[in-house]
Amino acid sequence: MTETQAHAGSNSGGAAGRTPGPGRPRSFDEAAALDAAMRVFWQKGFEATSLDDLTGAMGLSRSSFYGTFDSKQTLFLRALEHYSRNGLRNLKEVADTAEGDAVAAMMQALSDPNGGPRGCLLVNCITELAPHDERVAAIGRRHLESIEELFARAIDPDNPDAVRDRASAYSSLAIGTLALRKAGVPADRIDRTLQQARSVLSP
Numbered sequence: 001m002t003e004t005q006a007h008a009g010s011n012s013g014g015a016a017g018r019t020p021g022p023g024r025p026r027s028f029d030e031a032a033a034l035d036a037a038m039r040v041f042w043q044k045g046f047e048a049t050s051l052d053d054l055t056g057a058m059g060l061s062r063s064s065f066y067g068t069f070d071s072k073q074t075l076f077l078r079a080l081e082h083y084s085r086n087g088l089r090n091l092k093e094v095a096d097t098a099e100g101d102a103v104a105a106m107m108q109a110l111s112d113p114n115g116g117p118r119g120c121l122l123v124n125c126i127t128e129l130a131p132h133d134e135r136v137a138a139i140g141r142r143h144l145e146s147i148e149e150l151f152a153r154a155i156d157p158d159n160p161d162a163v164r165d166r167a168s169a170y171s172s173l174a175i176g177t178l179a180l181r182k183a184g185v186p187a188d189r190i191d192r193t194l195q196q197a198r199s200v201l202s203p
Contacts, residue, residue, distance in 0.1 A: 033058040034082040042121045083121050084143045095154045102154040107194050110174035113187035119178045147171045173197045
């Protein structure tokens with residue numbers, strides 16, 4: 001999914017830029033703070049992100065940070081869940097508003113051929129951290145299962161269970177193209193890959 005889609009609907013009044021007080025800021029916007037943290041983790045990765053990076057981006061003092069999120073690990077998991085909620089909501093909107101082929105529109109949105117090398121935050125985390133952190137793995141599984149469900153309902157709204165395998169294939173192919181994107185494969189080649197996949201999987 002695109003970075004724009006992942007952030008769509010986020011609160012525009014972000015926490016960043018506010019002057020942190022000695023405790024939790026009176027006007028604290030938790031959704032905006034999670035969005036800011038998500039951007040930092042996406043750019044730097046979990047291990048390379050420092051507490052100063054996070055408090056600076058979120059506009060929080062250290063006491064506010066610990067009082068609200070307890071630890072970097074807790075914040076990271078909540079930022080992943082925030083990313084997942086935003087991404088799934090916006091992918092559903094893509095399906096609901098597609099003119100014609102909702103499946104093709106969803107595959108295009110997920111792969112985002114022109115989106116650059118950063119890829120999807122959750123897919124990055126599944127690859128890097130899930131083998132060593134069951135909490136990250138669980139968030140990743142739920143996210144991927146939800147994407148599959150959206151595909152199944154786009155293919156057959158009346159009987160999504162009957163097309164579960166096709167839905168899984170479509171979502172897996174779309175997400176798999178993120179590796180091509182991160183490797184610098186040109187956008188037009190990724191587009192052709194998606195078109196070929198659609199022709200192979202179409203009944």
